[in-house]
Amino acid sequence: MTSGDEELAKDLGLLSALTIGVGTMIGAGIFVLPGQAAAAAGPAVALSFVVGGVISLFTALSASELGTAMPKAGGSYYYVNHALGPLFGSVAGWGNWMGLAFASAFYTLGFGEYLASFLPLPALTLGPLGLTSYQIGALLAGTAFVAINYIGAKETGRIQIVIVTLLVGILTVFSILGFLQADISTLRPFFPAETGGAAAVLPATGLVFVSFLGFAKITTVAEELKNPGRNLPLAVVGSVVIVTVMYAIIMVVLMGVVNWRQLAPEFTQTPVLDVAEIAFGTLGLAGLGVALLTFAGLLATASSANASILASSRINFAMGRDKLVSDKLNAIHPSFATPYRSIAVTGGLILAFIAVGDVKTLAKAGSVLHLIVYGMLNIALIVMRQADVEEYQPAFEVPLYPITPILGAVTSFGLIAFMEPLEILLSVGFVVGGVVWYLVYARGEATKQGILTQYILSRADEMPAPAVSAASTVQPDGGDYTVMVPLANPEHEHDLITLASAIAKQRGGRVDAVHIVTVPYQTALQYGADHVDDLDAESRDLLERARQHATTFGVDVETHTVISHQSFEEIFDVAADHDADLVVMGWGPDSHGAPGRAEGRFDELTEDIPCDFLVLRDRGFDPSEVLVPTAGGPDSDLSAEVATMLRSEYGSNVTLLHVADEVEEGEVFLEEWADSHGLGDATLQVETGDVETAIERAAVGKSMVILGATERGLLTRLVRGTIAEDVVDDIEGSVLLAERARHRGFLERLFGD
Template structure:
């Protein structure tokens, strides 16, 4: 299956809402009250409210992002799109693994409740002992993995049934509890020492709020996501927060605090006490209450696990679609329409975590990883709002921007501080793994750099160098050959693009067309951006795109505002990771005729990539003349001649001017064979080099010549052409100069031609840089 397949829109608004509620209403009600009350007393209810408020900030951000980009993957997709694939990798892995941890936690709880009914014993497997809860949870996990395998529609229907039953049981318990509630039982509201425990307990119970963002993970499958997604995300947080707070208040007001504190089955024991006060036809209802709450616990843990498996598999699917993991995970089942490979892998992780983890580790690990995701998601919203990328048009907008996403990000990251240090360190290792996974694996495969990187690079002159370097250093590296073309004069655009497209096509690379707009020093770049008439630049780049695509080359376009013109070409070559730059050369090229600044020499003496300077007298590659004396830059010239010969079936003539004709012929034959130009016409002359090149160029359509000395580009700009023959021939001229860098000694004392020749000869056997050398340059 192709990587751009879409998932069917099978989820209605109620199913979407119940995914969030079903994921959250689980451990928060049936497992955590005992721990929360033991540490915070009656303030335990406040910890759930605080957790709900923190979750609400992120829910608002997630709703806006979800309506703007209703794609499978949810938070991962939004962060990847906004902050770039490095943070996308961190978010994807954290969300995926965090949900797998949470699903294992839910199934562990499921096993505990089942075991309360059946009373099984654990088993020992050598040095490892598996509890009955783990074994039962393992079987339950297999069941829900299979259910998800058969499609979102069946899963959504199951969620509706489970959540409705669950809410009915909790409502009945609350009503019965209200009949015996005594507000005096809540006093003192804040016993000594409990106030300091509020935030730590909030961090523990926050695992109960992992469901709402998971609704966005199936956004691609929700009907009318513009309306239904915000309702489901925000509504699920509000509903669950009210349920948590009301339930805990009733629980603490209706039964003794001692019965709840440090009791993992507090709600079951409370049900036995409360329902036991009533009888029907002489039969006490205590057993009925216990049965209802046990059944409710089973439903809660089951629905949480079911919804988490559903969402985590979609995150895995989205990571495969964006090539963070192998796109083979994208394969959709031909019958059920689900990403069955993603579900299978996610299910495998859940089973492993279930067998090796304990209840507290699974819960808190899932919580920390999700808090990282929530913090990054809020930052993603800020980036999308500030950058205003094309196509970002949400149906729902966050109120009180930017306060909401800022508070959401800060509170999410801050809450991590209060979690067990071992779990934080474990989660940090997962984050480190995610970053290394991107840098060592995914960076070679992903294609889009993200909105933040583009925003930074577009403002490279205004932002600190450290920010620009950081954005560049982690950009995707598809290992494609990048040919940059600085464009200024529309009259020469087509010929430059034609030449660049030929080179890019030969290497299966990309043409990067750049229009550098020079801004007066008196005008700020931001002011120029706001006032600039984009029409001319857009027209030039659109024409360049059309021309490049005509020749079958991939193309990307950029407009760069700068206080410099020619100098900016060098920075742009670094910024856009160019392998070779094809630039125009003439009296009005890049706004730099006859310039004499020493910075030009400095720039041209440290070329960030290979350079081709084209003197345009019409592009015709039918008859090429290539003079050579064997220098390293003539290797680049030979490579370009080979490309043009392959693309245009050019007739290539090699020229060597020597003192001894026999030795010259021997050299030229050897050089031609070494550079795969054996079928070229060989011409050996004696005498004055400039005269012989001029004579040989008669009736030729293109002269390609390697730079004979370092810094020739700066000489071109100053108008002192080297050699002078380049201005005397009638045909177009292409001057080739290889990438090189200057050491500190060379900057101070200069570089001799012999030193340069020795250094560059051993630099690379390839006249056009290889992918490895490109990486080294970066």
């Protein structure tokens, strides 16, 4: 575990990265689709696999560049959302999520076919509906895969290498023996008239494209790769090339040993096993050959299905983080530390697709949705290049730009035209659904503008009017993020406004500076408003300085003077009236009368805070070295968001601290928590022992500590005090307490979570 100024280890080599892509892709084209593919194009289907590989290669190059520049959870979805904005991000997110669900069901059906080849699984008839034996096997397997992901079992990089090595070894032996038995004459005519001749190649490519959906998963581990500028593109492109060559060779071998017409689904469900029996039979090892290929088929389809389920939860997390779906979907299981709701929803969809779908439909449905995402991914690369974003610094650049991403976009979208009308209609339905979802739900929640929107609006005078109008119309409403700053002490006004402005800038929002002037209950509020200069001579100057400080960040700022009989309590009313998303206020005996707490004691018993709160104990605003202690929970989530924004604005060095009973257990928790909050590249530090002492020790040399404000209830705090209040006086740097708005019941307020 790292500490101090050390960096996280980059412990994945080229071989490990290659096996991630190859292991995900190698199953479908060889073990599930040969019969369907042969029936679609005859011997020319080998060419279909090559075309699919070439189309994938364009996108693989674009994904490699984007991956080295933006190694983020969500992969393809993240690139599209970041570059093109949340409207396209909604389409990409839903398309990628559902595409993975279709693909997982497809892989699991393949697993069921191989399982049914040696286990006597029953068929089931329910009225007009029926389930075949391999669907029963697929449902059992799918349930097991979902359960494995639900409880958090992990597949290590070393095991993945072993799995892929075994698969490649078995398939190499199979190919050699099959080639020795092949009769090339069975491949003539190469373009049989009964399948449509050469015109059948592209429709067949649409069918088999599901075999190439794994290469983009490599980009999700870019930050863990040794020498990512070299190894990431080699792994992504290399995995596509390897499986393309393997697919083409093995399809030729299959159709050379058994006439392609006999590979069709009406003759056999597992053509690879039929060919294996012949190929190994020449050595008197027919039984062994069938057993080996059955084992390989189970291994390959299980690996692909499991990887797709795992990837879907990453997409859900990324969409939740960007507020395109409810973050409740990403709730972490208290025992397993997995996003169990996301996995459960995805698992339910997969099982439903298994029950009602067939191999061909599922394959094409998964392909169509991924092709849409891949097309947008290539466009995202062009946008990032043309916008010339300062932080976009890829370690690898695609060759022949812009030809490569243009070809990637054109071929990805173009291949959809060769699908069946049902699959095209399905893809249009998901695109329309993603747009409607954004306009109805996500637009009012999302705050992040895409690079494309920023680029167009910043050059409105140079851009065509329809482009500017469209960019303005679809930009997120959540971008009007309001940070309210109640000002009381001129000494700390500058730092409070600086913090609030930095956050407002990162969220594309505005600052609302409020000065509450208190008058006695004997004085009418209208009289106070008419004589505010007499009652508080500094009010006007305080707000004017706040306006000047905020405008240096380029954010909109509003100032208000509020006349009230209350001081501290009025903050909550004003925050609610002004629809604030976040309140940034000062800490101390002269800071609104409630040092260290975002609620008054009485308020906590009766009300919930109206929005998120940050309470600053100001010892000089310096966000260069930030410490974020965490034990999980909503307040720590807010701490992570603030740390991320400070890092984006000031380049802060962020250290995450977790105090645990066992170091190893603490390391696992902190790594998962960091990754799930977009802080995977932060310095991670695990301590044992007393929490207060550990925080104070870790805070040495840190310029700011961001600490969750509320982890205990009122009675617990009154008896024991709070860690936040105990620690703050012993830390030299500034302390920022973060408290997330949430509904809490009366008993929870009394006794804590």
